[in-house]
Amino acid sequence: MSPGKRTIGFVPFEPQRFGDRWLMAELDTPDLTVGELLRELPALSTAPLTPEHLELKVCNVIHVIEAAGPDTPLFVPPGIAIGGHAETEPGPHLPPAVAVAVEKQPPLYAKPGHPETLSEREAVLLAHTPEINRAAAYLERGLSVLIRCEKLLVEHLAGEMAGRSGRPSQQIRAAGTDAPILPGLGSNSRADVLAALKDAVTRAAPGDVLVVPYLDLLAGGTDSALSSEARDLTEALYEQAECVLLGFIDPSLNVPEVLANRFAVRLAVDILPREVATADDSRVPVGQALVTREEAGLFKDFDAAGLYKHVAGMNAVRLRHAIRFAFHQHARQDASAEELTFADLLNEVRTFKARTSTSFEVPNVTFDAIGGYDEVKRELAQALAIIGGAADLPEALRHDLVPRGFIFHGPPGTGKTLFAKAIASTLGGTLLVVSGPEVTDMYVGESERKVRELFAEARRNAPAVVVFDEFDSIAAQRSGRDDGGSRAGNAIVAQLLTELDGFRPEVPVLIIGTTNRLDLIDEALLRPSRFRPIRIDLPDAAARVEIARWHAAHFGVAASPALLEAVGRATDGLNGDDIRSIFRDGRADELAGSRRPVDARRLGELVGALRRGRQQRDADRSTAATARRAAARGRQETNARVVLVPRTGDDMQDDASTDPPGAGRPAATGTDPAREVFPR
Incomplete structure (x- = not known):
């Protein structure tokens, strides 16, 4: 034993985390005391402790993690809240750490001003005291409660809810977690845990509270036919x-309805409240109660109320992680560095969200980077002003006024995804672009699960914009046919409707679908209260000039205003992506190709090539359409090569609504591309 060190035996609830935290304290936080550690990671002691023990520094104490048996006496450290484990005799299949005598703990209230220190557990209790008290009240009256919350909250909520109910409780933990596994089990398999749970249910006295923190994992997490484990x-x-x-389930998972029906009450602990209560019944912003004084002081003009809309979708633990991340990014900056502002904090929070997500990104596109489309920008700016100012709207109207999402429809290449990125940047949020076919799955129920997970992750990363590219592939009109493909498509649309109807204005999550075929979208999604259709058409002349000016500057092409005006006139019928390709290809050729300068003649050649390619594609489509008409009328082709037949005036009238613009026009040949684009 090291000289001068005390030895204390503990039975922690999370042995791995407890041991790692103790070992790293000497390096990370040498001043950490035993009491501070126990408040962060609760544990019982194998001998009575005094308040003086809690003042000892962790680095001066040798701890021993005990493998306590049923007869081992355990003690609650003085002043340490270990909620949820009420008086009962430790049984042979229950770890003593979850079956001990604990006093009912009073609720935790926020204090005026920012706290000096704050553990993750304290943050959860401060943020969700109303939900904890509500669940405890139902349990006290003998009603079973199913809690829907993220896994990070379970370890903090489970014991507290059961403890405040005042009933004897036993907690069963799923194997494979950092918590103690059930003694006597040969492995961490689900079957072993189910066997222990059955035993606990059999031995539980009437009125006992049985806590199942990972009910969804034990039940298989599926809403299809019952698995054998779910049945047992x-x-x-x-x-x-x-x-x-x-019981506790994660929002991204599901349990069979027959199992959920065993619970009389279902509660959701999902988003942070805007304000939390103090002991004198006053209210303080969550950005004040859950941010320490040191963290807030690092960022000038810290806005506790303004922080909310950027963190509302996070749970209390993830909020603490994000704030600590932002603090440590800048805590050791040089004195000569620029003073940090609240905007820097928000930027770091956005970065944290993107880094801890598998799919979301932080876009850097603004509306200024999109040329033209002034009317579309005005419509979107009005909607974004409502979303950003949701907190100032009357509470009774907030849910009705804040838009759920948009459907951008129009020809390809017109910047629909670019508008979505600009929206995310304006909201100060994150972005996720999902291709429609990525959501579909061959297995029953998997497509709906993917949609649920997308929305759950979007809420965690709010403010967030989720873009469903090729939206018509997953949101097509529902069919009454009974084939498998129709059933799967109908289920995806139904899940989308469910998620949209569960919209929360406090958590800014905007859904954007992009499609070239608005007529295919299910009518239920096009209701004004769900998606607002916005057409993004081919750019007009003024927009083409603005697009050309922006891309010329972006690629470093020197172009006079007159030349840009000429490009705008010459690109009639082309989309923004086509215009971008003109400057991109010209600049690439200048730097690594023929080394020709990007002058008016070179731009004219590139525009001419684009127009000839478009005309050729239109001619090919016209040829194919003519061949289809000929086949429909019973005429047989006598040659393997399809020949474009002359069309009558009636034929041309019949095709007026289907043939693309320019169809049937011969491609320009033998002309000077520059003269073709910029005529003398």
Whole structure:
């Protein structure tokens, strides 16, 4: 034993985290005390502790993690809240750490001003005291409660809810977590945990609270036909109707309805409240209660109320992670560095969201980078002003006024995804672009699960913009046919409707669908209260000039205003992506190709090539359309080569609505491209 060190035995709830935190304290936080550690990671001691023990520094104490048996006496450290483990005899299949005598703890309230220190557990209790008290009240009255929340919150909520109910409780933890596994089990398999849960249900006295923190994992997390594990679990929980249950499921997973029906009450602990309560019944912003004084002081003009819309979709633990991330990014900056502002904090929070997400990114496109489309910009600016100012809207009207999403429709290459990126930048949020076919899956229920997970992740990263590219592939009109493909498509649309109807104005999540075929979208999604269609058409003359000016500057092409005006006139019928390709190809050729300068003649050649390519494609489409008409009328082709037949006036009238612009026009040949674009 090291000289001068005390030895204390502990039975922690999370041995791995507890041991790692203790070992790293000497390097990371040498002043960490035993009491501070126990408040962060609760544990019981194998001998009575005094307040003096809690003042000892962790680096001066040798800790021992005990493998306590059923007869081992355990003690609650003085002043440490270990909620949810009420008086009962530790049984042979229950770890003593979850079956001990604990006093009912009073609620935790916020204090005026920013706290000096704040643990993750304290943050959760401060943010969700109303939900904890509500669940405890139902449990106290003998009603089983199912809590829908993210996994990060379960370890902090489970014990507190059961503890405040005042009923004897037992907690069953799923194997494979950092928590103690059930003693006597040969492995961490799901079957072993189910066996232990059955045993606990059988032995539970009437009125006992049985806490199942990972109910969704034990039940298989599926809404399709019951798996064998889900069937066994359902049977076990229905056997003892007098046993009060407290179960937890993740928003991205699902449990069979027959199992969920075992619970009398279902509660959601999903988003942060705008304000939290103090002991004198006043309210303080969550950005004040959950941010320490040191963290807030690092950023000039810290706005506790303004922080909310950027973190509302996070849970309390992820908020603490994000704030600590932002703080440590700049905590050691040089004195000569520029003073940090609240905007810097928001930028770091956005970066944190993107780094901790598998798909979301932080866009850097603004509306100024999109040439033209002034009317579309005005419509979007009005909608974004409503979303950004949702907190100032009357609460009774907030849900009705804030838009759920848009459907951008129009020809390809007109910048529909670019507008979505600009929207995300304006909101100060993150962006996720999903191709429609990525959502579909061959297995029953998987497509709906993917949609649920997308929306759950979007809420965690709010403010967020989710773009469904090729939206018509997953949101097509529902069919009454009974084939598998129609059923799968109908299920995806139904899940989309469910998620949209669960929209929360406090969590800015904007859904944008892009499509070239608005007529294919299901009518239920086109209701004004769900998606607002916005047409993004080919750019007009003024927009083409603005697009050309922006790309010329971006690629470093020197172009006079007159030349840009000429490019705008010459690109009639082309989209923004076509105009971009003119300057991109010209600049690439100048730097690494023929080394020709990007002058008016070179730009004219590139425009001419684009126009000839477009005309050729239109002619090919016209040829194919003519061949289809000929086949429909019973005429047989006698030659393997399809020949474009002359059309009558009636034929041309019949095709007026289907043939693309310019169809049937011969491609320009033998002309000077520059003269073709910029005529003398």
